[in-house]
Amino acid sequence: MSISIPVNSAFTKDEIAKFRVETTGTRNVIHLNNAGSGLMPDVVTQAQVDHIHLESQIGGYEAAALNADIIMGFYEQCGILLNTKARNIAFTSSATDAYTRALSSIPFESGDVILTDRDDFVSNQIQFLSLKKRLGVQIVHIANEVNGGVDPGDLKDKLYKHRPKLLSITHIPTNSGLVQPVGEVGKIYHEYLQHDYEKTWYILDACQSAGQMKLDVQNLHCDFMSFSCRKFLRGPRGTGALFISDRALQGGLEPMFIDMRGAEWKEKDRYDQQPDAKRFEDWDFAYSTVLGTKSAIEYCSAIGEEKIWQQVKLLSGITRQRLKEMDRVHTMDRGPELAVLVTFHVEGSDPVYIVQELLRRKINGQ
Ligand SMILES: Cc1ncc(COP(=O)(O)O)c(C=O)c1O
Numbered sequence: 001m002s003i004s005i006p007v008n009s010a011f012t013k014d015e016i017a018k019f020r021v022e023t024t025g026t027r028n029v030i031h032l033n034n035a036g037s038g039l040m041p042d043v044v045t046q047a048q049v050d051h052i053h054l055e056s057q058i059g060g061y062e063a064a065a066l067n068a069d070i071i072m073g074f075y076e077q078c079g080i081l082l083n084t085k086a087r088n089i090a091f092t093s094s095a096t097d098a099y100t101r102a103l104s105s106i107p108f109e110s111g112d113v114i115l116t117d118r119d120d121f122v123s124n125q126i127q128f129l130s131l132k133k134r135l136g137v138q139i140v141h142i143a144n145e146v147n148g149g150v151d152p153g154d155l156k157d158k159l160y161k162h163r164p165k166l167l168s169i170t171h172i173p174t175n176s177g178l179v180q181p182v183g184e185v186g187k188i189y190h191e192y193l194q195h196d197y198e199k200t201w202y203i204l205d206a207c208q209s210a211g212q213m214k215l216d217v218q219n220l221h222c223d224f225m226s227f228s229c230r231k232f233l234r235g236p237r238g239t240g241a242l243f244i245s246d247r248a249l250q251g252g253l254e255p256m257f258i259d260m261r262g263a264e265w266k267e268k269d270r271y272d273q274q275p276d277a278k279r280f281e282d283w284d285f286a287y288s289t290v291l292g293t294k295s296a297i298e299y300c301s302a303i304g305e306e307k308i309w310q311q312v313k314l315l316s317g318i319t320r321q322r323l324k325e326m327d328r329v330h331t332m333d334r335g336p337e338l339a340v341l342v343t344f345h346v347e348g349s350d351p352v353y354i355v356q357e358l359l360r361r362k363i364n365g366q
Contacts, residue, residue: 006318010310019303033364035174035208035341038234040296047295048236051288064287071287074294081297081305082225082243083216087276090242091290095207096123098226098242101280102203103127103166104256105248110136112165115158117142117150117180119173121205128168140164148334152184159192159200166201172208177316177333177341179209186221201248207231210241211300212339213309223248232308232340235296236289244277254279312340320344 003020005013020026025039054063064071075086082089092098103124114128118141131137140162143154150169159167167189171182182204189202204222206215211232217225225243229235244253254262254273262279263271273279300308319342320331328347346354358365 006314008314010307010314028362030363033366034232034234036366037230037237038211038232040234040236040292041299043299044235044292044295048288048292051291055288060287067287067291070294071290074290074297077294077297077301078241081210081215081301083218084243088217088244088246088249090244090277090280091285091293092226092240092242092281093238094240095205095226095228096240098228098240099124099203099205100127101242101255102224102226102244102248103131105253105280106166106201108135108137108165112137113162114139114166114168115142115155115162115164116140116166116168117170118144119148119176119178119180120168120170121174121207124168124170124205137165145336147336148178149180149336150185152181152188155185156188156192159188159197160195163197164200166203168203168205170205170207172206172212172339172341174208175341176335176343177320177338178335179337179339181336182220186219190221201253208341209339211305211308212312214305217243217245229293229296233293233296233300235293238286239289239293241293242277242280244280249276249279259283313338316340316342 003013003016005011005016011019022043023039023041025031029039031039051063051067054066058066072086074091075089078089079086090098090101092101108131112135114131114137116124116128116139128137128139132139140158142150142158145151169180169182169185172179193200201223202221203224203226204220206225206227208231209215210227210229211234215225222243223245227241229239229241230237252273258271258273258279259282261274261281261283263273265271316338320333320338323329323331323342323344328349330345330347332343332345333341355365
């Protein structure tokens with residue numbers, strides 16, 4: 001296949017050709033469905049296959065013991081990715097799993113406020129409603145700016161007014177290219193915490209941003225960050241991760257259903273929490289997926305998140321422009337900054353039909 005690259009491409013023709021060779025799925029499909037699940041590089045597939053094979057040969061627990069050092073590499077690599085330590089990372093089975101572990105650790109009481117944005121992920125909002133039904137929490141939404149994205153002034157007002165138990169922001173929503181101004185959100189939150197508002201916790205849902213751009217938890221000032229590893233990180237399905245800050249660990253937060261990995265049962269009536277992020281994990285994992293995820297993070301880091309971000313913005317910008325030039329097609333993305341999720345609407349056409357027609361042409365979309 002001959003490759004043409006746009007002006008200002010972050011990668012040379014040869015680099016792109018190499019990436020394509022390293023991901024054999026690119027021979028079969030044009031994969032535009034990274035917001036659903038990315039196409040895994042072959043090294044990611046191989047890491048899983050090798051471990052499953054080892055399990056079949058010597059036993060599951062024995063294979064995990066033999067590969068213990070490589071498995072630890074997942075935590076180290078993920079720590080490097082987010083600019084934190086391995087001890088602040090928990091492996092989970094999805095972004096939702098990561099998010100609910102964090103959410104369940106917050107000691108909500110009746111009347112507590114959850115402050116959130118208007119473009120938050122649907123499952124997060126359902127969970128808030130469930131907490132409202134069970135515990136009587138209140139849900140308050142931050143206003144948007146005229147051009148989309150949270151209004152920092154309104155965020156500040158509502159933080160100081162409501163002193164919420166939880167601030168929850170989705171970095172890049174599922175259904176649009178919007179990128180929330182999380183740098184500014186983090187600054188406002190950090191300053192607010194200096195005023196002794198010890199009871200507020202901040203979860204950042206970075207499900208769609210991990211792998212698209214550099215995420216530095218030291219600058220983002222979140223207490224928790226959740227994401228899945230199958231999307232822009234291009235890891236396997238069934239994988240996610242949760243960053244837990246030292247503030248949350250030292251504050252004693254623990255998931256509601258902590259298990260024997262997260263805690264040690266010391267006496268009949270007492271257990272001790274693990275001091276690190278293991279507190280948020282369960283005993284059993286599909287270790288092949290942990291190893292696949294480690295490989296995917298290494299692959300992403302070797303390319304460099306800054307370059308990836310430059311390229312995804314370039315390509316999505318070109319895609320939006322070309323769509324706009326087409327008859328009856330309207331792009332829907334609004335916000336101060338746009339990421340790679342391109343959303344469009346074709347007048348008089350059913351979205352299911354469009355997805356099916358794309359599939360018939362071996363183009364994966366959603
Ligand atoms: C913004 C956002 N948050 C969370 C999720 C949930 O991710 P998972 O399916 O890994 O639970 C998604 C899924 O698309 C998402 O787009």
